[in-house]
Amino acid sequence: MSERIKRKGKIPVNIIMLLPTNIIILFLIIIPTILVIWFSLVNFQPTFGINFWQSKFVFLDNYFKILMDDEFVKAVIRTVYISLICLGVEFTIGLLIASILTGNIHGKKILYPLLIIPIMIPPIVIGNNFWLIFSANGPVNQIISIILNTEFKASWFSHPKYAIIPIILSEIWHWYPLTFLILFSGLVNISTSEIRAAKILGATEWQLSWRIKFPKLKGIITIALVIRMMEALKVFDVVHLLTHGGPGTRTQTISFYLFKYGFKYSRISYVSAGAWIILFISLLGFSLALRSVLVERK
Amino acid sequence: MPALVLNNISKRYGDVQALDGINLQIQDGEFCVIVGPSGSGKTTLLNIIAGFTKPDDGEVTVDGKPYNQLSPRDRNIGMVFQDIGLFSHLTVRKNISFGLEIKKSSKKDIDKRVEEIADRLKIRKLLDKKVRLLSGGEAQRVAIGRTLITNPSFFLFDEPLGNLDANLRVEMLTEIKRLHLHLKKTFIYVTHDQEQALSAASRVMIMKDGKALQKGPPREIYNNPIGKFVAEFFGVPSMNLIDGTIIPEEDGSLFQGAGLNVKVKGYSQSKKAEVTLGVRPTDVVVGNQITEDGFGTINSLELLGDKNQIYLTLEQEKSIIAVTSPEVRPELEERVKIKLKENRIFLFDRDQGGRLYP
Amino acid sequence: MSDSMMKYNVRKGLAHIFLYAVTASLLFPLFWMLMTSFKSPNEWVTYPPTWIPTEPTISNYRFIFFGSAGRFARTYSSAVIPYLNTAFVAVTSTLVAIVIGVLGSYSLSRFKTGGSLTLLSIIMPRMFPPMAMIIPLMIFFQLIRAIDTYWGLIIVYIGFTLPYSVLMLKGFMDGVPKEFTEAAMLDGLSEWQILYKIWLPIIKNGLMTTTLFLLILNWTEYTFALTLSSRGVETITLTLAKLFSNEAGTYYGPQSALGILAAIPTIIFGIFIHKHLAYGFTFGALKR
Ligand SMILES: Nc1ncnc2c1ncn2[C@@H]1O[C@H](COP(=O)(O)OP(=O)(O)OP(=O)(O)O)[C@@H](O)[C@H]1O
Ligand SMILES: [Mg+2]
Numbered sequence: 001m002s003e004r005i006k007r008k009g010k011i012p013v014n015i016i017m018l019l020p021t022n023i024i025i026l027f028l029i030i031i032p033t034i035l036v037i038w039f040s041l042v043n044f045q046p047t048f049g050i051n052f053w054q055s056k057f058v059f060l061d062n063y064f065k066i067l068m069d070d071e072f073v074k075a076v077i078r079t080v081y082i083s084l085i086c087l088g089v090e091f092t093i094g095l096l097i098a099s100i101l102t103g104n105i106h107g108k109k110i111l112y113p114l115l116i117i118p119i120m121i122p123p124i125v126i127g128n129n130f131w132l133i134f135s136a137n138g139p140v141n142q143i144i145s146i147i148l149n150t151e152f153k154a155s156w157f158s159h160p161k162y163a164i165i166p167i168i169l170s171e172i173w174h175w176y177p178l179t180f181l182i183l184f185s186g187l188v189n190i191s192t193s194e195i196r197a198a199k200i201l202g203a204t205e206w207q208l209s210w211r212i213k214f215p216k217l218k219g220i221i222t223i224a225l226v227i228r229m230m231e232a233l234k235v236f237d238v239v240h241l242l243t244h245g246g247p248g249t250r251t252q253t254i255s256f257y258l259f260k261y262g263f264k265y266s267r268i269s270y271v272s273a274g275a276w277i278i279l280f281i282s283l284l285g286f287s288l289a290l291r292s293v294l295v296e297r298k
Numbered sequence: 299m300p301a302l303v304l305n306n307i308s309k310r311y312g313d314v315q316a317l318d319g320i321n322l323q324i325q326d327g328e329f330c331v332i333v334g335p336s337g338s339g340k341t342t343l344l345n346i347i348a349g350f351t352k353p354d355d356g357e358v359t360v361d362g363k364p365y366n367q368l369s370p371r372d373r374n375i376g377m378v379f380q381d382i383g384l385f386s387h388l389t390v391r392k393n394i395s396f397g398l399e400i401k402k403s404s405k406k407d408i409d410k411r412v413e414e415i416a417d418r419l420k421i422r423k424l425l426d427k428k429v430r431l432l433s434g435g436e437a438q439r440v441a442i443g444r445t446l447i448t449n450p451s452f453f454l455f456d457e458p459l460g461n462l463d464a465n466l467r468v469e470m471l472t473e474i475k476r477l478h479l480h481l482k483k484t485f486i487y488v489t490h491d492q493e494q495a496l497s498a499a500s501r502v503m504i505m506k507d508g509k510a511l512q513k514g515p516p517r518e519i520y521n522n523p524i525g526k527f528v529a530e531f532f533g534v535p536s537m538n539l540i541d542g543t544i545i546p547e548e549d550g551s552l553f554q555g556a557g558l559n560v561k562v563k564g565y566s567q568s569k570k571a572e573v574t575l576g577v578r579p580t581d582v583v584v585g586n587q588i589t590e591d592g593f594g595t596i597n598s599l600e601l602l603g604d605k606n607q608i609y610l611t612l613e614q615e616k617s618i619i620a621v622t623s624p625e626v627r628p629e630l631e632e633r634v635k636i637k638l639k640e641n642r643i644f645l646f647d648r649d650q651g652g653r654l655y656p
Numbered sequence: 657m658s659d660s661m662m663k664y665n666v667r668k669g670l671a672h673i674f675l676y677a678v679t680a681s682l683l684f685p686l687f688w689m690l691m692t693s694f695k696s697p698n699e700w701v702t703y704p705p706t707w708i709p710t711e712p713t714i715s716n717y718r719f720i721f722f723g724s725a726g727r728f729a730r731t732y733s734s735a736v737i738p739y740l741n742t743a744f745v746a747v748t749s750t751l752v753a754i755v756i757g758v759l760g761s762y763s764l765s766r767f768k769t770g771g772s773l774t775l776l777s778i779i780m781p782r783m784f785p786p787m788a789m790i791i792p793l794m795i796f797f798q799l800i801r802a803i804d805t806y807w808g809l810i811i812v813y814i815g816f817t818l819p820y821s822v823l824m825l826k827g828f829m830d831g832v833p834k835e836f837t838e839a840a841m842l843d844g845l846s847e848w849q850i851l852y853k854i855w856l857p858i859i860k861n862g863l864m865t866t867t868l869f870l871l872i873l874n875w876t877e878y879t880f881a882l883t884l885s886s887r888g889v890e891t892i893t894l895t896l897a898k899l900f901s902n903e904a905g906t907y908y909g910p911q912s913a914l915g916i917l918a919a920i921p922t923i924i925f926g927i928f929i930h931k932h933l934a935y936g937f938t939f940g941a942l943k944r
Contacts, residue, residue, distance in 0.1 A: 013847045014767035018774070021760030021822060025778060028793070028815030033784065035792035052795065097678060100671050111679055113930045117686065120926030122876030124893040125915040128900065129685045132692055132908055137703040139688060145704075153703075173685065178937065185934035193383025196350055197441075199370045200377050201397035201448055211400065215387045223938050234786060237878045241897055255879075258787035263883065268791050275788025 040272035047266050055269075062273035071249055072274055075257040076281075082164070082253065083232035086171045087225065093172075094179030102187045112184075116177035123174060127241035130170040131157075163243050163251050170238050175228060182224040186217040222289050233282055254278055301326040301452065301484050302347070307356035309342055309508075316342045317353070318508040329478050329485045329498060331516075333531070334505030340488045341380055343505075344454045347486070348377050360451075376445030380456040380488075382437050384429040390440050391425040397448035415443045419473070434458070435466045442477070452484035457491075467491060471498055493534045504528050526651035529576050529644060535607070538582065538618040540575045541648060553645070557613030558592035560638055565645060565655040573654060576644035582620035583637040584608055584628060590635035594618070596628050610636065686919075693717070693912035700908040716909035720917060735914055738895040743921075745806060745891065746874035749813035754867050756814070757821025762851045764822065765829035766837070775826075778819050786816070790883050797884060804888025812880050817870045824869065824936045828862025829855060865932040868925040875922050892918045 035052075040062055042055035066072050097115060101108060118126070134140050134156040145152040156162050190213060198212050236255035239245060245252035245260065252260070254274075262271040302324040309317040316339045324330050332340050345351040347358055349370040358365040365373060385393050391412055392399075398408045416422040419439045424432065432440065438458065445453060455474065457467070475498050478485050487498070503513045512524050516532075523529035529537045542555015550563040553575050560575065584594075594610035597617065601624070608620045608628065620636075628634050645655035688707075692700070693716050695709040723734040763769045793812065794803065802808030832855055840850045856863060878893040886894055896918060899911050926933075 014763040014769045017759040017763040017847075018769050020756040021778070021818060024756065024811075024815050024818055028812065029789070030777075032789050032792035032796065035795070036788055039792065093678075097675065100675050103671060104668070105672060105675060107676075111675065113927050114679055114683060116930055116933070117923055117926065118682070120872055120922045121686075121919045122878070122893055122896075122922065124876070124878045124896050125689075125919050126685075128896060128911050128915045129689050131900070132912065133685055133688050135701075135906075135908070137701045137705055139684075139705055139707070142704050173682070176682075181934040182938055185938075191381070191383055191386075193379040193381050194385055196348070196370070197377070197379060197383045197385070197444065198396065198400075199350075200348055200373070200375055201400065201444070202371050203396075203400050204371070207400045211396075212385065220938050227937065236787065237893075240878075240882075241900060255785055255787045258785055259883075262787065262791050271791065272788060275785050278788075279784050 036272045036275055039269050040276055042269060044269045045266050046268065052268075058269075062269045063277065066270055066274045066277065071252070072257060074249070075252045075254050076278070078164075078252065079233060079235065079254045082168055082171065082235065083229060085168055086175065086232055087228060089172050090176040090179045090228070091183075093176045094181075094183050097180050098184035098187055101184060116181055118173050119175065119177035119181075121174070123237035124241055126170050126174050127238040130166045130173075130238070131242055134166045157243050158247050160247050160250050163247060167235075167238055167242060167251055170242075171232070171235060175231065178228055179224050182220055183217065186220045187213065190216055226286050226289050229285065230282070233278065301328070301361060302486075303357075303359040304343075304347070305357040305359065307343065307346055307353045307358070309339075309346065309351065309353050309355075315508045317346070320356070320505075320508075320510050322503060322510065322513065324484055324486065324501070327482050327484055328500050329475070329487065330501045330503065331499035332486065332488045332503045332505060333490070335531070336490070338505040339508040340505060341456055342508075344377070344456055344486070344488060348375050348454060349373050374448075374451050375454060376448065376450035376452070377454040378438070378441045378445060378456060380458055382441045382458060384432075384437055384440055384444070386429055388429065389425070390421065390427050390429055390432070393429060393440055394425075394443045394447055396444060401448075411447055415446050418446075418477075419443050435470065438470055439473070442474070450483070453486070455485070455487045457487070457489045474498075502532075504532060506531075523644070523653070525653050526574060526576065526646040529646070529653075533578060535579050535619050535621070537576045537578050537644075539646075540577075540612070540616060540618065542573065542575060544571050544573045544645065546570070553643075556592075556616035558636070558638075560591045560643065561640070562643060562645065562655060563640065572648045574646045574648050575638075576646060577638045577642060579607070579619040579621040581639040581642035582610075582618065582622075583639065584610070584620050584622055584626055584634050585637075586635055588635055588637045591637050592635075593633055594636045596630050596632050596634060599628070599630065601627075610634070612636075689912045689915050692908050693916050695909055695912075697909060701906060716913035717917075719910040720913045732899065732910075735892065735895050735917070738890045738892045739917070741806075741889050742875060742892040742918075745809050745813065745889065746871055749810045749817065749874050750867060750870045752810070753814045753817045753821045753870055754825075754863070757818060757825050757866070758851070758856070758863070760818075760822045761825035761829055762847075762855065765826045765832075766847075775823075778822050786879055790880065794884065804885050806885075806889055809881065809885040809889050809891075812884060813874045813877065816880070817873050820873065821866060821870055824866045825859070825862065827936065827938070828859040828866070831862075832858050861932050862936065865929040865936045868929045869933070869936060872922045872925055875918075875925075 039052065041057060041059060042052070043058045043061070044050070044052045044055040048055075101111065101115075105111070121129075132138060136153055136155050140156075141153050154162055156166050194212060195208065198208050203211065234255050235253045236259065239251055239253055239256045240259070243251045245256045258271045258274055261267045261274075302322075304320055304322040307317050307320040308315075318339075320339075320343060322330075332343065334340055342351060346353050349365065349368060353366070360373070385396065388396070394412050394415055395408045398411060412425070413422070416425055419442060421436065421439050421443065424436060424440070429437065429440065474485070474487065497516075499516050501514065502516045502519055504511045504519065506527055512519055512528050519528065519532055523532060523537075526539065530539055540555050540558065542553050542558070544562070544565070544567070545552045545554060546567055546569060547561075549566075550561060551565045551567065553560040553562055553573070555575060558575075592612065594612050597609040597611050599609070600607040604624065606622050606624055606626055608622060608626070610618050610620060612618060641656075643655070644653060646653055691707065691709055694712040694714070695706070696711055696713045696715065699706055699709060699711075719732070720735045723732050764774065797803045797808055802811065836854050836858065837850060840854045845853065876893065877891070878897070881889070881891045881894050882897070885891075890898075892914070896911065896914050899907055899914060929936075
């Protein structure tokens, strides 16, 4: 093989094939990333009228400043907790549906694609969708009124406490199919004989889940978690559409914070430092999660 | 009282009648072998006994208790699956101990039992290996070990297709027979290879297309097959089957086919008929001093020491096998006389396969 | 019927009811949107809301197709152009990202080029907050005059879906049995031929899954379109957001109609690939 690809004087074919990918990644991702590093270390703001390469080098000043910024810290914490709630609920729903659907269910073939529709819908449409059902005169208020048997007419999106709820729900709605899909495929993939062997050895349903299914799914569950977390940390579209981070800053997520400070206030350096802090936090989390998978595989 | 009774078990999958009215009674401590070609319903039957599959019809009874409603967990059965199905995320030790660990037995008991079993199956060295790294034979031993730990009252073995070579199969069978002698429990063993069945079983059931064609001790099936399929399927090498015509004579009948003229004294009927004659290779006599039924050309010769296996070609390119004593040593390409032992001949209906004679 | 049989049937019945109920409630938001898209203006905000439009109308769809003239406070132009924009940008960038991704993933899967480092550099960007990437991109794009252009947006879409393209395709390609490649090498096929004639037919489903998945990603994209091209290339997501802003916030009917129209293609793509999606998402960690 190596002879085939390393003929003298010629660029090996595997390098040629990877070249376009590398060029694109270089221009659209690596170079901007390096720029972000530079921005985060200088004091650059387009409105100053100074080019970014001539901006004043301030070292870690931006990092300290943003870490002291209550609004930023709150946005980070809020994003993390939104993500955790979403993950928890999505896994519960996903697992529940997946385990029922692995059984002998009529109409399985139709239910399965129906259940994963939300993941295919544009986030902005989802925002719109939740705007409709949570509007003051919408069906959610109507149903709550019926259940409580009193008139209930919240304006969800401008309520300081409730505003976050439609956002979280829309996120959950958008993403539960991911966990469902992955868990379902994982469950279906466990060999029938292994399940049967455990049953005939006397395992209860609970033991079966805990000792056979879960350990076998650990790897893909971690992958699902990481992918989901990656997306959760980016929540933007829905917030931008529904609440603009408001009322006040009550529904401001990391992405929305970066958007606000980057585009409205042009605080480029500030935002760049924030981005690195977030990348650092997520890398830390993911490497811990992924390490357990990689170690497992070896 | 029989330990296990299968009463009229039937199961259908769409268009396929996987099982069609199976009846079987297995005595306590018996070694029952189920043989049959691929797709004949063997695995389905085991799954019904174990409780993984619900029969459409019929009943499983164990020690007089109806088993149909019992979940597999409560059946106290040990099963080795066709694809073995070891817990791939666990070590060999954890695989074997699984049955006790879920019962929350003490660590000491578990370790003791595991080691006992490992010693018996000679897999002590493998205990801390990941099961992914095991060879086919080793994996099967571990699978057996895994079933032993809970002391089930009977055992179901579904032999893996193809992933054991012939030698290993024989070795495993010897192992399982030893286990059977030691445990004195009821064993049901599914195999594709009836040579094994012959040597091991106290009873054999031959299946085809979901039906039990014949049941009984292996010798009896060998000597007294009920039809063409069983006759050919059961026995190594297979029974020779020769198509021909049966012609009525004064005292019995004359079979003509592939250049043979065989007198069948005990069989008489009124008119000519198309039949298939069956004769075991050991009942084909080859030599020059005999009054022949016909001639054959020696095609090839296997000298096996205690016996010779001779491949002959008759007229119409029909090949048969003869198993003779080692003294019979014809030359290759030699034309020899052939005689079929008179009272060891079978006649079968050519189309239906049913036995006509004896 | 015996007791345990009965229990079994009851449990099974409950499972069915539960699952159907969950499915129905999960589809409720979509149902609501569909219904609203057929409601006439006076029904948009009545309370209690009507679940099924009393006088179904297609005027909302007309609004989307022809724009509004006079009836509403502001004039909105037809959404046909944004729709075509979206289709053009999404399809083009998807095709390019797939071609590049096929080559890259083949190199990674077959030759393990660069080892896990290359892989990491490909997946890393997905973890970085896109919002932070946009700022240097904007500066860079202003430099090369790519802001508010079709090709600028297309390039960005290519770049940001490429990681998915490479990783998903690599996951599918890792499942190609060695023997096929070895046989092809003995036949003297070049690497390009092996890729084109042997691997691609084998991973056909994977290729389709990845393509449609990228198409969904690009079709639904909002952030880049908003920040990098909103004044030059209006995509469907931008139109929807525009319909939303300020005084238009209660144009429930047209919003719904546009939402439905925007979602239909992606739902169709998704239905096509739903069988292989899970495998693609786990980048081959899941065995089939
Ligand atoms: N779950 C199922 N769904 C549909 N058909 C099935 C199912 N299980 C078995 N069958 C069919 O029932 C028939 C009997 O299958 P079974 O597995 O019992 O055969 P077998 O004798 O064990 O074959 P082998 O020797 O190849 O293992 C086959 O035709 C098979 O296709
Ligand atoms: Mg079988």
